[in-house]
Amino acid sequence: MIDYMHDGKRRCGWVNGGNQLYHDYHDNEWGVPVHDDHLLFEFLILEGAQAGLSWATVLNKREGYRKAFDNFDINKISRYDQDKIDLLLQNPEIIRNKLKVNATVVNAGLVLKIQKEFGSFDAYIWQFVDGKVIQNKWKEMSEVPASTFLSDAMSKDLKKRGFKFIGTTTCYAFMQATGMVNDHLIDCFCYDR
Numbered sequence: 048m049i050d051y052m053h054d055g056k057r058r059c060g061w062v063n064g065g066n067q068l069y070h071d072y073h074d075n076e077w078g079v080p081v082h083d084d085h086l087l088f089e090f091l092i093l094e095g096a097q098a099g100l101s102w103a104t105v106l107n108k109r110e111g112y113r114k115a116f117d118n119f120d121i122n123k124i125s126r127y128d129q130d131k132i133d134l135l136l137q138n139p140e141i142i143r144n145k146l147k148v149n150a151t152v153v154n155a156g157l158v159l160k161i162q163k164e165f166g167s168f169d170a171y172i173w174q175f176v177d178g179k180v181i182q183n184k185w186k187e188m189s190e191v192p193a194s195t196f197l198s199d200a201m202s203k204d205l206k207k208r209g210f211k212f213i214g215t216t217t218c219y220a221f222m223q224a225t226g227m228v229n230d231h232l233i234d235c236f237c238y239d240r
Contacts, residue, residue: 056236060188068106080226084168089119092151094221095212096142111140124155150211157209175201181228191230194219
């Protein structure tokens with residue numbers, strides 16, 4: 048399903064009915080390869096925060112997350128203590144789920160370990176696709192999978208390292224968001240970007 052916006056551009060059907068923030072996210076971020084550790088961490092946390100919720104909910108709180116979590120500064124977040132976590136759980140600008148907030152702190156510390164081991168989080172995470180974007184050729188939204196054997200492998204390895212809120216569906220959404228896979232429909236104007 049293709050969404051036609053006022054500008055006449057064809058977009059993936061999941062954008063249909065979304066607000067301008069949703070359209071901007073689709074047009075400018077979703078599926079664009081990310082190699083910056085800071086931004087990869089942000090997407091990892093936001094995708095985990097989405098579990099059980101809509102992506103629109105997370106996008107609407109994204110700026111609140113940036114403010115609340117020191118602009119996703121991995122080093123700072125890894126040092127959050129219980130007082131800081133308690134403050135975050137009172138912040139209406141984020142999703143106030145105790146397990147998700149705690150997972151953010153735990154995951155930050157684990158990203159730091161990965162950076163030491165692999166040189167960067169980017170080097171670690173992109174190894175799951177051999178450093179290259181997987182170019183899919185979907186015609187319909189119904190063809191796009193919720194997970195793949197690669198997201199299964201990523202999830203399994205991250206869980207083995209202690210990461211939280213990182214199931215295979217979350218990993219696949221993360222891969223889509225960070226451009227590890229191109230899941231724009233072939234009729235979408237972003238497909239050949």
